[in-house]
Amino acid sequence: MRVVVAKPGLDGHDRGxxxxxxALRDGGHDVIYTGLRKSPDEIVRIVSDxxxxxxxxxxxxxxxxxxxxxxxxxxxxxxxxxxxxFAGGIIPERDRKALYESGVRAIFGPGTKTTSVLDxxxxxxxxxxxxxxxxxxxxxxxxxx
Amino acid sequence: MALELSDTSNLxxxxxxxxxxxxxxxxxxxxxxxxxxxTSEESWILGVTGAxxxxxxxxxxxxxxxxxxxxxxxxILAVDPSSPVSGGSFLADRVRIPQADxxxxxxxxxxxxxxxxxxxxxxxxxxxxxxxxxxxxxxxxETVGSGQSEISIVAFADIVLLVDGPDRGDIIQAExxxxxxxxxxxxxxxxxxxxxxxxxxxxxxxxxxxxxxxxTVHLVSAINGDGISELISDLESxxxxxxxxxIRNREKLISYWVSLLLSHEEIDSQLVxxxxxxxxxxxxxxxxxxxxxFGGTANGRNDx
Numbered sequence: 001m002r003v004v005v006a007k008p009g010l011d012g013h014d015r016g017x018x019x020x021x022x023a024l025r026d027g028g029h030d031v032i033y034t035g036l037r038k039s040p041d042e043i044v045r046i047v048s049d050x051x052x053x054x055x056x057x058x059x060x061x062x063x064x065x066x067x068x069x070x071x072x073x074x075x076x077x078x079x080x081x082x083x084x085x086f087a088g089g090i091i092p093e094r095d096r097k098a099l100y101e102s103g104v105r106a107i108f109g110p111g112t113k114t115t116s117v118l119d120x121x122x123x124x125x126x127x128x129x130x131x132x133x134x135x136x137x138x139x140x141x142x143x144x145x
Numbered sequence: 146m147a148l149e150l151s152d153t154s155n156l157x158x159x160x161x162x163x164x165x166x167x168x169x170x171x172x173x174x175x176x177x178x179x180x181x182x183x184t185s186e187e188s189w190i191l192g193v194t195g196a197x198x199x200x201x202x203x204x205x206x207x208x209x210x211x212x213x214x215x216x217x218x219x220x221i222l223a224v225d226p227s228s229p230v231s232g233g234s235f236l237a238d239r240v241r242i243p244q245a246d247x248x249x250x251x252x253x254x255x256x257x258x259x260x261x262x263x264x265x266x267x268x269x270x271x272x273x274x275x276x277x278x279x280x281x282x283x284x285x286x287e288t289v290g291s292g293q294s295e296i297s298i299v300a301f302a303d304i305v306l307l308v309d310g311p312d313r314g315d316i317i318q319a320e321x322x323x324x325x326x327x328x329x330x331x332x333x334x335x336x337x338x339x340x341x342x343x344x345x346x347x348x349x350x351x352x353x354x355x356x357x358x359x360x361t362v363h364l365v366s367a368i369n370g371d372g373i374s375e376l377i378s379d380l381e382s383x384x385x386x387x388x389x390x391x392i393r394n395r396e397k398l399i400s401y402w403v404s405l406l407l408s409h410e411e412i413d414s415q416l417v418x419x420x421x422x423x424x425x426x427x428x429x430x431x432x433x434x435x436x437x438x439f440g441g442t443a444n445g446r447n448d449x
Binding site for chain 1: 165166169170172173227228230231232233234235236237239240241243246249252253254255257
């Protein structure tokens, strides 16, 4: 799959994003890394121009509550409702429900095994093949974890 | 899911009205080998090549900054390598080119090499045609970080810029045959590092040995902007070298047939057989030679 790994917001830590990108590369995916400090609009344009099927968002600054729903809305408004969105970084348990409701399908925190990100994509891909929508624009309620 | 020719026609029609999403999907279809009927428009295609780490992406960022400030639109096709082990890739040219994200004047597509030889990807000529048909007349192709013999870029770019940097070997490297001979312009990047001066001297001395070689070697710094405007004036004033036609045709033919070969199912089945030890390399070569038929696939394809 073509996966964009993006860093929204102002934190400058991308070790986690690079580890995930590496795991996806080693799992046979094409990973496009955006670099640091991308705005929601920039991320939506990158996903669109790169024709990516998946978007991974890494944030450690605490801005996930405001930025991630804006990006999910932006994707839907740009006709990118079929893009599968997952998130990672420092995202407290209490904030996760709202992110799932905005269309995020998995959230990975510290200690995640890299293989579980690949397992998530496999499951999402299987669901897709079986005709079950998994994109940010679908109202399925399904999420990985 | 395979698209029909009519789907690509619709995508093209929509992309020509300025729909970026359709253009993005059209490029994906072409990259996967989908046929499309695209008529070439006037375009200017710059190929940027050179070894890994010499600063190709950062330099492209500087070039597009200049064109952006002139109100021009630029499309970039940036190739990074695929893993020979997993088949996956880490496409990170965007990281060095934040200028591409500022506004809609830049269309940037990252491409995985899929282990295609020559530093580019299959169907890149068609992708350039699609971009120019949609009004992206200025196109930059960035090759995989390339060595001396990856010259396929000459088949698809009007102008080839070779980027090199300091501490990359002595004058013997500059004397070797290959990409240095066919680049239209040469930039030694990282002029902020003192040893870049000896790098540029080596290249200049090597070019002096060829009579009538009046190519300019530029000393630039993509980091601080030194020498960039001189490089841009040079690139914009160069005309494509007509003496290059033979090499271009040869590279086009090779690139076309290699992409057909690599996308043929026979190669995968032979690799499986080789992997389980049921045949030898010699058997595989013989079997491919006698059973592969490209006639139907190749008919009518135009990969200019």
